[in-house]
Structure formats: structure tokens, C-alpha cells
Amino acid sequence: MFKIGDFSQLGQVSTRMLRHYDKLGLLKPSNTDKWTGYRYYTIDQLSRLHRIIALKDLGLSLEQISRLLDNGDDLPVAQLRGMLTIRRADLSQELQEKQAQLERVEARLTHLEHAGQPSPYEIVVKSLPSQAIASIREPVPSAPEMEYYCKVHHEQLYALMQQCGIRPLTPEITLYHNKEYTDVELDVETAVSILPKYINQAIDNDYLILRELPAVEQAACLIYEGPYPGMTAGVLALITYIGTHGFVAAGPLREIHLSGPTYIDGIRQDPAVLELQVPIVQLTNG
Known part of the structure; x- marks a missing residue:
């Protein structure tokens, strides 16, 4: 002993x-x-x-x-397999959250490195035409879960459109409707362009939205190229531009996917080419 x-x-x-x-x-x-x-x-x-x-x-x-x-x-093999399967899912979720957090930190560092320097983005103010879209609008519980819910919402959107016989066009569009900063209960609308004729089509589904994204007289816009989580740097650049040029936001941030679908066979297509658009109006005194 x-x-x-x-x-x-x-x-x-x-x-x-x-x-x-x-x-x-x-x-x-x-x-x-x-x-x-x-x-x-x-x-x-x-x-x-x-x-x-x-x-x-x-x-x-x-x-x-x-x-x-x-x-x-x-x-007991079956019991062990079940526990390890759950553990694998937990670890996968933790890795996704940490990766997203790391990419946000990198974006913030990039923003700080360019503080006081000319913006690396070419920001233009232009008008935006109206666009017919099919969409679903569902809250994302928290910022770290954005990647998971983004994937789920795109899959649901295309499945519903197929059921309703609606043909998707390009580009995909994501709209962020929160009027104030928040990292919980993110009001996200996942959309894709469609032909205008579908807007008035009767569908037996309360989840799928068919509508016209309204035209905008003025929007601050820039082109972002890189991984999706890194676009925070572009959003910060837009916000800074709007605040320093006498404008205020007049609508949700629009994320236009110029490089094609966000996901192909369930895999996120990084890097991406996005146009970030924020509708704006001139700030008036009083």
C-alpha cells in the first residue's frame, strides 16, 4: 500500500x-x-x-x-459518446466566440493605429435606389453568437424562398436595425434581392417578408474587403465620418454582399467584398 x-x-x-x-x-x-x-x-x-x-x-x-x-x-460507451458529443459542441461554440472576439479586437487595433491619420477607406455620399427584397427579421441574442445565427438565418431564408417559388437574385443584404449600440438582442434582417413582381405575391408564410427597401437620397458608403468580423473597422470609419461632417444616421446600416453568397455549402466565404451603407441627413441646429 x-x-x-x-x-x-x-x-x-x-x-x-x-x-x-x-x-x-x-x-x-x-x-x-x-x-x-x-x-x-x-x-x-x-x-x-x-x-x-x-x-x-x-x-x-x-x-x-x-x-x-x-x-x-x-x-458505458454510449453514455461517454453522448457526453463527448455535447462537449465537442460546447468547445466548437467557445472557439467561434473567441475567434469572433479576436477579430473584433484586431479591428479595434486597426482603428486605433489609424487614429489621427487619413482613413484607409474612401467614403462617398451618394443616393441609393429602391430594391425589392425577400427577408427574415430575427433577433440575435448576443454579438458573439452573430456568426451562428447569420448562418442559420441565411439557410432559413433560402429554404422559405424555395418553398414559395421565389427566385433569389444578387446581392445578399444584411440590415442592422438597432438605433443605439447594444451587444445583446441585435435586431438583424437577413435579405436577398428579388424581382419587384414578387413583392405583391400572396404567400402562405408569416415568417418570410417581401418588401421594397426604400430609396435613399443620401447615404455614406464605403467598400470593405476582408473577413466578415473585421468589418467593424469599416463601420467605425463610417460613424466617424458621419459625426465629423455634420450628418446623422437616418436608417439602418446596410451590408451589401458584393462578392457573392455569404455561405456556400455551409462554409462562410472569407474574405468578402462588402459595401457598407448608412442613410444620412444633414444635422440641423434646433
Whole structure:
């Protein structure tokens, strides 16, 4: 038998963690001296300890590991597969959120690097014609989830158009309707251009919107080229231009996808070429 200190060295686990596993019933000592309270372990218990460590390294909680080991050292394969499938989905979501966060940081750094310098974007003010669109307008719970919901909304939009016999044109358009900054409950409309004749078509679907995107007398516009999350730098450039040239926004930000579909076979097409448009009016005193 091994004292707890010796067993911790064999298993490369602290004595504190061994006591914690004992408390949870994950790995109880083979024997505990009733007089001294010393814990003793056998070499046979080393394999169970290694299994606990391996499952913990996969990101499973101690509670999950405990359920898996309830029937001894024989792992129930179906249960383990289910837990690992859930864990894989969680890790994938975390990676997407971290990647989006990293790209926003990069965009902010780029913006700071150009602070006080001429904008890297050529911003023009022009009129915008009206455009017939088919769209769905659904909130995105939070900014880090934009990538996931953007993909889902595009898939839903094209599926609904196919059901209703409406042929999509180009370009795709995304509209951001929030009037104030927020990183939760983002009011996003996912759209694609269509022929005007479809606008008055009767459809048996309350989810699909057929409407005309109105013409605009003046809009501040720029061309952005790069990964989708990096377009934050372009949006900041537009906002700065509008504020420093005596304008105010008069409508939602329009994201025009000049380079083609956002997704092909479920894969986001980066880098993209986008035209960012913000309808504007002249700021009046009083």
C-alpha cells in the first residue's frame, strides 16, 4: 500500500485533489487508518486515477466523470459518446466566440493605429435606389453568437424562398436595425434581392417578408474587403465620418454582399467584398 503522498507522486496528482476525489466518492482510499486518519492506496487504483485524469482533461466535469464510473472501471460507451458529443459542441461554440472576439479586437487595433491619420477607406455620399427584397427579421441574442445565427438565418431564408417559388437574385443584404449600440438582442434582417413582381405575391408564410427597401437620397458608403468580423473597422470609419461632417444616421446600416453568397455549402466565404451603407441627413441646429 502507498501513503497518500507516495500515491500522489505516482499519479502526478496533488494530495489536495486526492482528498477531493475521496470526498466526492470518485476515488476512495483502499484503507484509512482509524487512529491517524492516514489514507492508503493500492497500485490497482492507479488505473482508475489515470482514467479520472484523462476524462477531466477532455473537459468533463467531476460530476459527469462520477456518473460514468458509477459501474466500476468499465465505461458505458454510449453514455461517454453522448457526453463527448455535447462537449465537442460546447468547445466548437467557445472557439467561434473567441475567434469572433479576436477579430473584433484586431479591428479595434486597426482603428486605433489609424487614429489621427487619413482613413484607409474612401467614403462617398451618394443616393441609393429602391430594391425589392425577400427577408427574415430575427433577433440575435448576443454579438458573439452573430456568426451562428447569420448562418442559420441565411439557410432559413433560402429554404422559405424555395418553398414559395421565389427566385433569389444578387446581392445578399444584411440590415442592422438597432438605433443605439447594444451587444445583446441585435435586431438583424437577413435579405436577398428579388424581382419587384414578387413583392405583391400572396404567400402562405408569416415568417418570410417581401418588401421594397426604400430609396435613399443620401447615404455614406464605403467598400470593405476582408473577413466578415473585421468589418467593424469599416463601420467605425463610417460613424466617424458621419459625426465629423455634420450628418446623422437616418436608417439602418446596410451590408451589401458584393462578392457573392455569404455561405456556400455551409462554409462562410472569407474574405468578402462588402459595401457598407448608412442613410444620412444633414444635422440641423434646433
